[in-house]
Amino acid sequence: GESVGLHLPTLSVQEGDNSIINCAYSNSASDYFIWYKQESGKGPQFIIDIRSNMDKRQGQRVTVLLNKTVKHLSLQIAATQPGDSAVYFCAENKEVNSGYSTLTFGKGTMLLVSP
Amino acid sequence: DTAVSQTPKYLVTQMGNDKSIKCEQNLGHDTMYWYKQDSKKFLKIMFSYNNKELIINETVPNRFSPKSPDKAHLNLHINSLELGDSAVYFCASSLIQENTEAFFGQGTRLTVV
Numbered sequence: 520g521e522s523v524g525l526h527l528p529t530l531s532v533q534e535g536d537n538s539i540i541n542c543a544y545s546n547s548a549s550d551y552f553i554w555y556k557q558e559s560g561k562g563p564q565f566i567i568d569i570r571s572n573m574d575k576r577q578g579q580r581v582t583v584l585l586n587k588t589v590k591h592l593s594l595q596i597a598a599t600q601p602g603d604s605a606v607y608f609c610a611e612n613k614e615v616n617s618g619y620s621t622l623t624f625g626k627g628t629m630l631l632v633s634p
Numbered sequence: 635d636t637a638v639s640q641t642p643k644y645l646v647t648q649m650g651n652d653k654s655i656k657c658e659q660n661l662g663h664d665t666m667y668w669y670k671q672d673s674k675k676f677l678k679i680m681f682s683y684n685n686k687e688l689i690i691n692e693t694v695p696n697r698f699s700p701k702s703p704d705k706a707h708l709n710l711h712i713n714s715l716e717l718g719d720s721a722v723y724f725c726a727s728s729l730i731q732e733n734t735e736a737f738f739g740q741g742t743r744l745t746v747v
Contacts, residue, residue: 551733562738624677
């Protein structure tokens with residue numbers, strides 16, 4: 520199940536289940552979004568991205584859905600494996616200075632996959 | 635073939651000291667960043683440099699001074715370290731044109747005692 524509180528939101532699933540991680544973004548003008556995976560002791564790694572002119576994009580075992588109406592992103596992981604255990608971040612590309620954008624990260628969700 | 639490398643990986647130091655973290659990227663990117671990750675895993679942008687020029691400074695204390703000798707390097711110098719500076723610092727790089735991902739280094743865990 521999913522829990523939200525003072526600690527990092529955590530999603531616990533069984534190996535083989537499908538996982539869905541959700542994210543709300545802040546800027547309706549953001550036009551590019553990325554999901555990153557961060558394993559313990561490592562830097563964030565790119566998983567999949569989506570542009571605002573799309574609603575859905577699929578990769579290998581992963582799918583990102585974008586709902587611009589409610590400013591919501593989700594990451595779906597099919598047949599979750601123990602190696603998928605990590606913290607997952609959504610990031611939006613926001614313009615911060617004229618002509619320059621930077622990635623702004625959401626709070627992160629920890630995915631725990633048990634065998 | 636490390637794309638974004640930062641050193642050191644761990645740094646333990648006393649309050650009041652001055653320390654530096656180095657970052658290099660071999661991806662040919664023109665933009666580099668420093669992010670700070672706190673104990674709750676929240677990642678916050680600190681600085682961004684494009685072709686050695688500062689383009690983003692997100693209200694970081696003056697004790698933090700980034701330096702970019704060329705577009706492949708962005709170092710972070712911190713003066714008069716405080717306990718609250720303890721965090722993991724990530725360097726990243728990307729291409730300035732919009733809609734491109736950023737590549738991250740492995741992080742530097744800074745502990746101020």
